[in-house]
Amino acid sequence: MKLERILQNQGFGSRRQCRQLVELGEVRIGGEIIDNPGAEIATAGLVFEVEGEAWTYRDKTYLALYKPSGYECSHEPKHHRGVYSLLPHQLVARNVQSVGRLDVDTTGLLLFSDDGAFIHNLSSPKKHVPKIYRAELAEDGSDILIKRLLAGVDLIDEPLPVPALTARLLGPRTLEMSVDLGKYHVVKRMIAAAGNHVEQLHRSGFGGLNLGEGCLAGLAEGEWVYLEAADLQQLHPAA
Secondary structure, three states: HHHHHHHHHHOOOOOOHHHHHHOOOOEEOOOOOOOOOOOOOOOOOOOOEOOOEEEEOOOOOEEEHHHHHOOOOOOOOOOEEEEHHHOOHHHHHHHOOEOOOOOOEEEEEEEEEEEEHHHHHOOOOOHOOOOOEEEEEEEEEEEOHHHHHHHHHHOOOOOOOOOOEEEEEEEEEEEEEEEEEOOOHHHHHHHHHHHEEEEEEEEEEEEEOOOOOOOHOOOOOOEEEOOOHHHHHHHHHOH
């Protein structure tokens, strides 16, 4: 692939802008400046530098972000900062999209990709991809609350009761539960329907990935990492 096309494909600007980067000597491969925009470069395993920063060529991009509170999952946020401001502009230029959304005040694991099939498979209710949440409750939890969540609660827009996959109390007012439904405010609505209310919500796991484990170990709020092939295999068969 021509070098200017590689840079454009990887989010470094228009074809003209990428051509200028190359001609100005801002692109290196193997430590050598490549100043020919039309140079044919093999993309398999390609690592290159643009303005001194190293990049790995990726045909498709998969990311995991530890979302802080106070960020909207939107490219055009209305009342708060957008989560896309936490990502490098090259990735935003590649049109990465979040896999589902988290509310402004919800923290935790959020996935992104520019692979439409990947996003659809993990977002589709038919794939039953589990997500793990930790909720801080307004009132003390109880065995009755757990039983109601596991048995299924009635939600206005659902024809059948919606059960939690798992539910347990980690403390008097700390509830951990998992669901495979990705609808609007579903965890908050389920807990309300079961007789309590959520004051704070955190998503700790998505499929087989969990914050604090594996490739996500040590990830702090606002930080992100690439997901590699092994991480995607761990994530969920639907990925």
